[in-house]
Amino acid sequence: MAEGATIQQSEGSVWGGGRQPFGADYGKLMMWFFLLSDALTFSGFLTAMGMYRYKYEDTWPIAENVFTHFPFVHGEAPLLYVALMTFILILSSVTMVMAVSAGHNMNKKGVILWLALTIVGGFFFVGSQAWEWYHFIMGDKGSVKLENNTVVYVSNTEGKIVSLNELILGEPKEHGSHAHFKTEAMRKAFKTKEEYTLLYPGKTREMIPRAEALKMIDKATVIHGANLKENEYGNVLFGDFFFFVTGFHGTHVFSGVVINIVILINVIIGTYERRGHYEMVEKVGLYWHFVDLVWVFVFTFFYLV
Amino acid sequence: MAHHNPNLPSEHHESPEGIWWIWKVFIILLVVTTVEVVLGIIKPEILLVSFMGTSLLNVIFIVLTLVKAFYIVAEFMHLKFERKNLIWTISLPVLILIPYLTFILLTEGGYMMKLMQ
Numbered sequence: 001m002a003e004g005a006t007i008q009q010s011e012g013s014v015w016g017g018g019r020q021p022f023g024a025d026y027g028k029l030m031m032w033f034f035l036l037s038d039a040l041t042f043s044g045f046l047t048a049m050g051m052y053r054y055k056y057e058d059t060w061p062i063a064e065n066v067f068t069h070f071p072f073v074h075g076e077a078p079l080l081y082v083a084l085m086t087f088i089l090i091l092s093s094v095t096m097v098m099a100v101s102a103g104h105n106m107n108k109k110g111v112i113l114w115l116a117l118t119i120v121g122g123f124f125f126v127g128s129q130a131w132e133w134y135h136f137i138m139g140d141k142g143s144v145k146l147e148n149n150t151v152v153y154v155s156n157t158e159g160k161i162v163s164l165n166e167l168i169l170g171e172p173k174e175h176g177s178h179a180h181f182k183t184e185a186m187r188k189a190f191k192t193k194e195e196y197t198l199l200y201p202g203k204t205r206e207m208i209p210r211a212e213a214l215k216m217i218d219k220a221t222v223i224h225g226a227n228l229k230e231n232e233y234g235n236v237l238f239g240d241f242f243f244f245v246t247g248f249h250g251t252h253v254f255s256g257v258v259i260n261i262v263i264l265i266n267v268i269i270g271t272y273e274r275r276g277h278y279e280m281v282e283k284v285g286l287y288w289h290f291v292d293l294v295w296v297f298v299f300t301f302f303y304l305v
Numbered sequence: 306m307a308h309h310n311p312n313l314p315s316e317h318h319e320s321p322e323g324i325w326w327i328w329k330v331f332i333i334l335l336v337v338t339t340v341e342v343v344l345g346i347i348k349p350e351i352l353l354v355s356f357m358g359t360s361l362l363n364v365i366f367i368v369l370t371l372v373k374a375f376y377i378v379a380e381f382m383h384l385k386f387e388r389k390n391l392i393w394t395i396s397l398p399v400l401i402l403i404p405y406l407t408f409i410l411l412t413e414g415g416y417m418m419k420l421m422q
Contacts, residue, residue, distance in 0.1 A: 023388040024315040032395050043403045047410045054414030055421070064345075083342040090338070094331045097381055101324055279315060282383075289381045293374055300370040304345045305363045 031283045035290045038252075042294050045248065046301050049241040058202040059150055061234035063303045065161060065201065069135045082303050085128045086295065089253075092121025093292040100285045103278025108267065111281060115264045118288065122257035129250045136242065138178050139225030141165075143232040144186065144198060147219035151234050152208065154190070155199035159207055164222065167196060183222045190217050201234035242302065249298055252291050259284050330380045337369050358411075 022029055053060045064078035071081070095117040102110030142164035143153045153161045164181050165173035168189045173179075190196060191214065198208040198216070208216070223232045231239035263284050272278045344352070344362060352362040379385035384392055 020315065022391040022394070024391060028315050029391075032391070036395055036398060039399055040402060043399075043406060047403075047407050050407065051410040051414035051417075054411055055417040057418055079342050079345050083338065086338055087335070090331065090334050093377065093381055094327060097327045098324065101327070282315075286382055289377055292381075293377045296370055296373045296377065300341075300366055304341055304366045305359075 025279065027283055028279065028286070031286050035286060038290065039294075042245075042248075042297070045241070045245050046297060049237075049245065049301065052235075052237045052241070056202070056235045056237065058200050058204045058206060059235040060203070061201050061238050062203055065153075066136070066140075066233045067132070067303060068140060071131070079303060081128070081132065082299060085125060085132070086299050088121055088124050088128065089292050089295050092118045092125070093289055095121060096285045096288045100278075100282050103272070103281040106273075106278070108270075108273055111267050111272075111278060112264065115260060115267065115281065119257055119260050119264065122253055122260065122288075126250060126253055126257065129246065129253075133243075133246075136226050136239075139232045141173060141232070142181065142222065142224045143201075144217075144220045145223045145230065146216050149230075149236075150200075151223060151230070151232065151236075152198040152200055154196055155207065156195055157197060157207075157210075159199055159205055161199065162196060164224075167193065178224075180224050181222050183220075186222045187217050187220070190214075245298060246302070249291070249294055252294065256284075256288050256291050259287065326380065330376050333376055334373055337373050341366060341369050 024032070067082060068076040068078050069081060070077040070084075073080075095114045099111050099114035099118060102114055140163070141153070141161060143151055145151050154164065154167050155161050163173040164186060165171065165179060168181055168185050194210070197210040198213040200206045200208070223230055225232060226239045226242075228240055228243065230236055233239070263280055266272060266280065267278075272280055344365065348362065352365065353360050355361075356364050378396075384395065
């Protein structure tokens with residue numbers, strides 16, 4: 001591989017400067033240390049979520065009941081959208097490696113092309129996340145909040161989750177409809193329709209017998225969508241962690257895009273050409289791959305496990 | 306110290322020639338993600354047996370995630386080709402602290418659930 005810059009390391013004393021104990025320059029080394037600390041921050045968030053998930057096992061939502069939308073697809077398509085997001089991010093990681101590789105060859109045009117594609121991928125990802133948040137916030141089926149703040153789904157007696165739309169209007173919810181129902185309407189419909197009961201959202205999939213559910217329903221309220229105080233999918237902490245962790249990751253992606261743009265401008269005006277090497281691209285590349293790395297874990301622990 | 310250049314580049318470490326290895330890693334990441342998504346959608350009954358405190362399927366997901374993480378860090382972030390002291394400086398804190406934190410927090414969470422019952 002053609003080496004852009006071959007500046008010889010001066011043979012000073014170990015503490016006299018001019019030497020690289022790690023064989024990496026100051027900026028690259030500090031980027032690694034920053035990423036190390038950031039990795040520990042993210043692992044703090046994810047393990048904290050794991051702790052509460054273990055604690056509230058029976059009310060912790062199952063991801064496939066939460067993230068079911070895909071653009072232009074009617075009906076339920078769990079996991080597919082987030083798989084697409086993962087694909088976009090991995091692809092933008094690949095274009096970033098291409099940019100770094102072009103930089104090693106002092107190929108300015110190549111760096112511009114691949115870095116620009118990386119930025120496009122980053123924007124697609126951030127946009128997808130906005131779409132995902134929108135559907136999470138608007139809600140899907142709607143559910144019922146009991147007097148003790150536990151959120152449960154309406155289900156039929158086989159344990160299949162039923163939307164409030166189906167309970168009250170008798171027909172499955174139309175895709176994209178965000179009708180909001182009043183608590184009174186829900187209570188009235190629940191009492192008259194014998195075939196429905198209540199179901200805990202967690203993986204235990206425990207059903208509340210109808211006789212008991214009828215006693216609870218008079219103090220229960222309708223809940224649509226999600227915010228930091230309550231969400232229709234189950235335990236309130238699930239929504240809090242979702243907003244916080246994916247939000248924190250999305251902020252990383254966004255700042256990564258901004259940094260990439262700054263570097264791209266510098267590439268275009270020839271800053272690194274004059275400097276004699278494109279190591280700056282390599283440093284932002286590290287950051288960008290880290291964002292991809294974190295997403296791999298967020299994907300697993302929010303959507304798969 | 307003859308002339309210390311603040312923009313001295315890092316020494317270049319051996320990485321494979323050309324760009325074929327980039328596509329190799331991409332294919333691996335793609336295949337692993339596809340396997341995860343397919344397993345996540347069909348959730349085979351046979352993999353839902355209890356294993357290591359969770360289901361076997363979840364253990365498979367976590368192992369596949371670690372495989373992906375390895376390829377991203379080692380190949381894309383080029384850590385595999387750095388000096389040994391840098392490799393260990395970055396990976397040891399992560400490899401020690403994160404499993405430790407995971408272990409204590411999940412144990413604590415399980416205990417709190419038992420207390421509530």
